[in-house]
Amino acid sequence: MGFELDLSLPLHLSIHFFMALLSGLVFGLIFKRIRLGLIAGILGGFLIDLDHVLEYFFVFGLKFNLTDFFNGLQFLTSDKIWLIFHGYEYFPLLIFLAYFLRKKEAFSFFLITLAFAGFVHLISDSYINNFPPKNYSIIYRASKNFSAPELLSPAQWERNLKAKAKLGME
Ligand SMILES: [Zn+2]
Numbered sequence: 001m002g003f004e005l006d007l008s009l010p011l012h013l014s015i016h017f018f019m020a021l022l023s024g025l026v027f028g029l030i031f032k033r034i035r036l037g038l039i040a041g042i043l044g045g046f047l048i049d050l051d052h053v054l055e056y057f058f059v060f061g062l063k064f065n066l067t068d069f070f071n072g073l074q075f076l077t078s079d080k081i082w083l084i085f086h087g088y089e090y091f092p093l094l095i096f097l098a099y100f101l102r103k104k105e106a107f108s109f110f111l112i113t114l115a116f117a118g119f120v121h122l123i124s125d126s127y128i129n130n131f132p133p134k135n136y137s138i139i140y141r142a143s144k145n146f147s148a149p150e151l152l153s154p155a156q157w158e159r160n161l162k163a164k165a166k167l168g169m170e
Helices: 009-030 034-045 047-060 066-070 073-078 090-100 105-129 138-143 154-166
Strands: none
Touching: 009 034, 009 105, 034 047, 034 105, 047 066, 047 073, 047 105, 066 073, 073 154, 090 105
């Protein structure tokens, strides 16, 4: 059994927010574009989690219930983990695009910072959620058909089943 951090959501999000600011700040200072760095950092390192909201709409259509959302009902209902922004695969693409657009310096800088902040986010997620790093590859998740029981550890899947039972889902 791995080491379980099991942090509360506000703490989890605070860590992401702090790391996002830090990622943006580091790149911003290096390239002397602090404001743009911070924007890219927050976007890539924090707002990347908006795919949790998208996942909710994929599963339930255009209605929203905040309690259900925070209970992760979108994941419990579909037994899938899509999380379309969570994937290492975007980073080489962003870096390639940054190189391709290197004449547009600010834009290029923005893409590189976005990729770095996103990468830091996925590594943090892997630690905080105690998921193997490979779970944050979209290709890997696709190879498992995005199936939660296949991607989660037996203990984590067990916890999902308990959460479902508690919510009266099965
Ligand atoms: Zn995340």
